[in-house]
Amino acid sequence: MTPRTSSETSTRDRAAPLSAGFPAVRVLEARLLAARRTLRSAVTSALLNPLLYLLAMGLGIGAVADPSAAADLPGGSYLAFLAPGLLVASAMQLAASESLWPLMVGLEWNRTYHAVVATPLRPVDLVLGNLAFVLVRAALAGMLIALVIVVLGAAPIGGALAAVGVAVLVAGAFAAPIAAFTAKVRSHPAMTALMRFGIVPLFLFSGTFFPIENLPAPLQAVAPVSPLWHGAELARLAALGAPTAWHPGAHTGILVGLLVGGAVLAERPIRAVLCR
């Protein structure tokens, strides 16, 4: 290759940015630009909430719990058991809240998505761009929680970071199907119901705050229905090296399946609203 052609190539590369081949990046960029505005409150709550939970529950409840029972938990203390679970549970909550009301703002309330599909971008770019935004947010929020976990001595730094990776996967496994749900129902009561009767019970009963072995047997049996349970199992493996109930590949496969399946399912109802 002559020097001349290579310089032409590099000019063309600069003119055609990354987003040219993957236009969803432009949606991600818009979301990040808007999110910058609320960065301070997002960082504060991302730090403060897990810190309060870990202090109140991890140390507080950990202190009244039977120490010999806690010693049998993965990680050897209640705080160490709780920390990875809390990390993935926060990721789920973030993913759910990002995929409910903000989606409605775009589809109906401010109709900003209608402006997006009038450009070369397509509904699929919106789905993927928003999903990417949730993953980025979950990664950043996860890092902050990991920081708290490491400072409190609940997990080694490498383990905490690996668990952030799991949290990002959990965020995607919830964000994609919930986006499909929102676009399908487009109803405030249905969204509130999903939060109240879906997300909150999962938050409490997915082995995040206590081992599911402590639940009555019938409830234990339904734990695998909860994506968060799979996430909590994986997060404890990542953070503490704790053994998982199923093969780690199976837990991972279910979460990846939800992410991919959800993204595929979300495109059609979103297109139905925007391109009718």
Place this chain on the structure above:
Amino acid sequence: MSELIVEAEGLTKRFGDRVAVDAIDVKIAQGEAFGFLGPNGAGKSSTMRMIGAVSPPSAGTLRVLGMDPVRQGVDVRARLGVVPQEDNLDRELTVEENLLIYGRYFGLSRRELRPRITELLEFAELTERRRDKTETLSGGMKRRLTIARALVNRPEIVLLDEPTTGLDPQARHILWDRLRRLKRRGASLILTTHYMDEAEQLCDRLVVMDEAKIVAEGSPADLIAAHASREVVELHVAEDELDLALLDGVADRIEVLPDRVLCYTGDGDGTAALLAERGLARAGIVARRASLEDVFLRLTGRTLVE
């Protein structure tokens, strides 16, 4: 005729059983300001969304800039600027950021966009408000920003759906001025409106739509010539207080509305004088030029804005 930018034949849009656009034929040439005139629900917006390559036609053929807007939607939209009926600016972003992000949606680089945004802010007279959130803008400013946003990719066609609905008269005139400037720069404008004066102000050529169909086509002057007389004398009197016999022979054609009578005539002053002679002057007489409103009334038997 110069190059066609829109060619529609038998273009149809159905939503379930409802036919929103019923087999319309439209040809729009490059550089034209073309209008779809009609009341709400006539099918104007559905037509615009099909031309805008977001809504697939149910039947018929449609070419936009020589392309198929369904199969080549991305390429079509890259060359269009769309001003929707509703305000869908991003309220989380500032004026300037709305333009930046929209430019990025078209894949334009930030370096390319910087001078363009400065220019667009000037065009929209929003330079001073560039760092303000859009929710603090007045209705007229939001419309101007939406138009500026639609120009960020230097579109060949600008689609405007009801561009001045809901604006006060002054804001409308500013907007019309901006749109005429745009046209002088060579952009083709396609707009919908249910305002007669807007159609007369902006359109070189228009179609009148009613109940999903095109009922007339031509320049505003042609349509007035073909479907109305040159002048109209309005007699403001309630239908039940009027002796219709008194109106015999005063005009070429007479239209009786609940609150007024329209006398279509070639000679407004003559007709007005005749009406005064017959003792109808105290009811209030206004002579004016015929408008598209009269065309619409003639074609559909209904007034445009109820």
